[in-house]
Amino acid sequence: MRLAMVIDLKRCVGCYGCQIACKAEHGTPPGVFNTRVVKQEIGEYPTVNLVSLPVGCNHCSDAPCVASCPTGASFVWEDSGIVDIDPDKCVGCRSCMMACPYSNRYFVSERLDYYGDKGPTIIEAYWNAKTQLGVVRKCNFCRDRIMEGKEPACVANCPAIARHIGDISDPTSEVSRLIKERGGFTLQPEKGTGPNVYYLPA
Amino acid sequence: MNTTVRQSTASVKTQAPPVDDSWIPSSCAFCYGSCSILVHRVDDVIVKIEGNPESSVGKGRLCAKGASGLMIHYDPNRLTKPLRRTNPNKGIGVDPGWKEISWDEAIAEIVGNLKRIRQEDPRKLVIQRTTTVTANKNPLQAFAFGFGTPNQSVSGGGLHCGNGAHLISGIMHASWGVVPDFENCNYAMYFGASKGHSAGHCSTSNIGLAADARARGMKLVVFDPMCNFASAKATEWVPLRVGTDAAVALAMCNVVANELGALDIPYLKAKTNGPYLIGPDGKYLREHGSDKPMVWDSTAGAARTFADAKAEDMALEGEFDVGGTRYRPAFALLKEHLKKFSPEWAEKISTVPAANLRRLAKEFATEARIGSTIVIEGVTLPYRPAAAIAFRGNQGHRNSVYNFLAVDLLNHLVGAADVVGSCMGFPPVNHGHPDTGRPSYAPVQTPDGLMEVGSWMGWHHPYPIHDPQLPQTLGLQAVFPMGMTSPLLDAPDREQTWERFGINYRPEMLINWGSNLLMSIANKDTMADSLSKYKFIVSFDLFLTETSDFVDLILPDCSYLQSVDSRANFPTIFSHPSGMGEWSWPIRQPVQPPYGEQRPFTQVLLELADKAGFLPDMLAAFNATLELQAPHRLDVSKKYSYEEICDAELKTNFGEERGLEWFKEHGLIKWKKKPEEIFWRHFIDVRVPIYWEWMVDLGPKVAALAEPRGLHIPLEYYQPMPDWLPCKSHECQQPGFDFFAFYYRDTIHTNSYTTENAWLNEAARLSPFSYTIAINNKSGQRLGLKSGDAIVLESETGRRIEGCVKLTECIHPEGIGVAGLANHWSKGMPTAKGQGVFFNDLLELTWDRTSPVNLNLDLCVKVKVTKIGEAP
Secondary structure: OOOOEEEOOOOOOOOHHHHHHHHHHHHHOOOOOOOOEEEEEEEEOOEEEEEEEEEEEEOOOOOOHHHHHOOOOOOEEOOOOOOOOOOOOOOOOOOHHOOOOOOOOOEEEOOOOOOOOHHOOOHHHHHOOOOOOOOOEEEOOOHHHOOOOOOOOHHHOOOOOEEEEEEEEOOOOOHHHHHHHHEOOOOOOOOOOOOEEEEEEE | OOOOOOOOHHHOOOOOOOOEEEEEEEEEEOOOOOEEEEEEOOOOOOEEEOOOOOOOOOOOOOHHHOOOOOHHHHOOOOOOOEEOOOOOOOOOOOOOOOOOOOOOHHHHHHHHHHHHHHOHHHHEEEEEEEOOOOHHHHHHHHHHHOOOOOOOOOOOHHHHHHHHHHHHHHHHOOOOOOOOOOOOOOEEEOOOOOOOOOOOOHHHHHHHHHHHHHHHEEEEEEEEEEEOOOOHHHOOEOOOOOOHHHHHHHHHHHHHHHHHHOOHHHHHHEEEEEEEEEEOOOOOOOOOOOOOEEEEEEOOOOEOOOOOOOOOEEOOOOOOEEEEEEEEHHHHHHHHHHHOOOHHHHHHHHHOOOHHHHOOOHHHHHHOOOOOOOOOEEEEEOOOOOOEEEOHHOOOOOHHHHHHHHHHHHHOOOOOOOOOOOOEEEOEEEEEOOOOOOOEEOOOEEEOOOOOOOOOOOOOOOOOOOOOOOOOOOOOOHHHOOOOOOOHHOOOOOHHHHOOOOOOOOOOEEEEEEOOOHOOOOHHHHHHHHHHHHOEEEEEEEOOOHHHOOOEEEEEEEEEHHEEEEOOOOOOOOOOOOOOOOOEEEEOOOOOOOOOOOHHHHHHHHHHHHHOOOOOHHHHHHOOOHOOOOOOOOOOOOOOHHHHHHHHHHHHHHHOOOHHHHHHHHHHHEEOOOHHHOOOOHOOOOEEEEOOOOHHHHHHHHHHHHHHOOOOHHHHHHHHOOOOOOOOHHOOOOOOOOOEEEOOOOOOOOOHHHHOOOHHHHHHHHHHHHHHEEEEEEHHHOOOOOOOOEEEEEEEOOOOEEEEEEEEEEEEOEEEEEEEEEOOOOOOOOOOOOOEEEEHOOOOOOOOEEEOOOOEEOOEEEEEEEEOOOOO
């Protein structure tokens, strides 16, 4: 099985629900977004459009981040193809960040608190106790949720029902069907990394 | 390439299991949507908030605001103790010298003031709340009614967002607002609205419905000065000059009615006042005795009352002699009236090419499929899959009423109102839960055959319109029967106005819940002057805000995650989208105790009423407003906790066994919607007014009261058929003032309050528009601007706001778009401090910028742009 995500740009309204639901699921610190929404203008007035593009780790089939990791901290789950990071093995060298053509990895070197000198909130303290500093972080398709039989937080929460996850190695799966029927595309395919996040045209 | 592949068993780690690990059903409180939520609590820490998939309110999904709720709840800047000012001097940025005091001291001081004022004149107390949390209307209203003051205010709510949209939706659709029937609509036209695109009532549910509609192929045409939310998802964005919606809508009405003749004649005859005969005086021909409006019965060849004639026999056109006087059907007058609004005329006003207006009008009329029917759950219904929708942006102008009405007339010409596929009110009919038949409401027929709402959120019903009277309230609402909230309470010349209107008392005490008045109505100086005149201000707050500089006593409130409400949503014209599915009645319940000295404001209000001696009156008000029934009616000689009152409401509506404890366990109750409820218009014999006959008398009556007292009433605003009337900004001829600045509601924030939420603030800082001033690329370049430059916008009255410019292709060349109301400076909201742009500081709170009909504020300002700093 290889998990892939399909993001339907026709349905997405750029509400940032995924970006914040992800933050709520993983308690990521300031400046870290396992998924985020990028807004881009295409065209010129008056035939212009403002496109919302949610981005995150592409869980590439040939992930350069994994290949470049000197310690084996960046790895691929055999059961799903999810690209993940083992914080116990990560030494914070950031080779993976240099290798990733999508800039969707974050190095967290020190504790940053959302409310500054007031210190961590109760919820930040809860997450601080669970996470390590000096390591690289990124999206892992909410692997813990998937193991519990749930969808990733961004998929489950999306009010526009714009995100789907499923097995792209199964040609009958919903994600395979959507990619085929709607002309799904990946970002920067020319980099040759085999991204597993697909977009459906608006 | 996979150098490292791991088996799934490798990552299993063992942790001590939590003692408490629960998912508690409750309700969000970050906007009117009040989506149903599940709160994940692990060992007394709220670790996550998700949507509750059991509920049709939000359908298990949340917007960014809802998902981020715990960051407001856990904000270390939350207030935890009552505070009293020690510095008697009040002013913007003047340190109040806060001193922590006990609740006993705070209550004693408030009770002392309440007792004195109630004895002197209870109207001296003003109750003020934010509209964002709809559940709080009832406790604050019961307190006000019990105390005996008619002075209740909702800050910028109404003045900015809906005196026009809500009142007119009430008159024409029996509901608080309108939305396309997303499940069936094929062609929607939006005007300054973004429903279905993360904004407005039922925000989250509507996002999913609108996405389904797009996927299904619904065409969306958006008239808007800016291309960001609905316009960014539109099939076609139609940029227009700010505030000219009525011009383009009337031109399209003209094309539909006169050039295309695409009219739903049976609908106009049976479901509008189009056949009512209008005399030379502009008023109905009424039957002598019964006073019922009359129509021309073509079969009988005579005038008969609307109740006596068959709809198909009613004439819509022609001229008829009755008793020697010539009468014409209202529809004939409207059709003729529309002729003056040619697309070429509208192009000059709006900049929208006439050819586009003709094309779009034709598309709309064609897609309405006049005459077609559809079967929904076995019921055959009219099918009009086209909808013209307006909201805040459209009606945030002095011409608020006509801007909204002109758009809605498009629907009524083609019969696309509250039938399948059409422009729908948020459902105004409910037959109640099958076990109890409650809650139950529906629009009813008025003596004139028109429509009165069955469920309404405060103030007066939108229709029938009562006669203007000399006012009791400080906002002079009685003078303006088509208004709701009023800017006159805080206007710079309010003292003179009160004197002239014979208001023989002055406001002395203000109790505020959660509103930041200094920033949420108009410029801060006007608001500061108004607030500084109160002798005593009490405010329930989560944070010290800019308004706190004028407050005497701050009371630390509970967050929504520490509060209980028996009706988290105002049922149901706020919380349910159109379309079939389920009704849900969710509650809000505390998942955390108060922190420090925080207390729920509901309990504080009950204690204040008790100690000040008016608890029986407050309980009687609860009995009335919550419509409590025996045996759950409150005994006014007893004392109750707010939880007990919630319990009484739930048992009244859903039976003895379903009180608060049942709801705490289940979170909500739900039942199936019926086609007769959702597509009610076909089943209820009511008509909507396409000709506003009451305006003929209303204008002169209002003028008779207001003109001698110094408020000019331009009668062109009080005509029975709409027109395009310019805003103050359209009249500005000063050189250098080249742009129409307007503000819009950002999807990521609810007004300015959520800018203190660190997650939302971070997201907004990364968004291109949330905290910037949007100017058209070419227009900005002409001024030598580049994105990131610091600029000042100066109004023609000399008010100035600052911000960073964002040059964009996504805005009309004459428009300047500002996302919401931000740029706090309070030390009590350090995350929000300095973030974004404070648009309201440009606004004047003066009569010439107020709708003389519904008191809506003119929210567009002609400005001059000056660069004050280079982009970093």
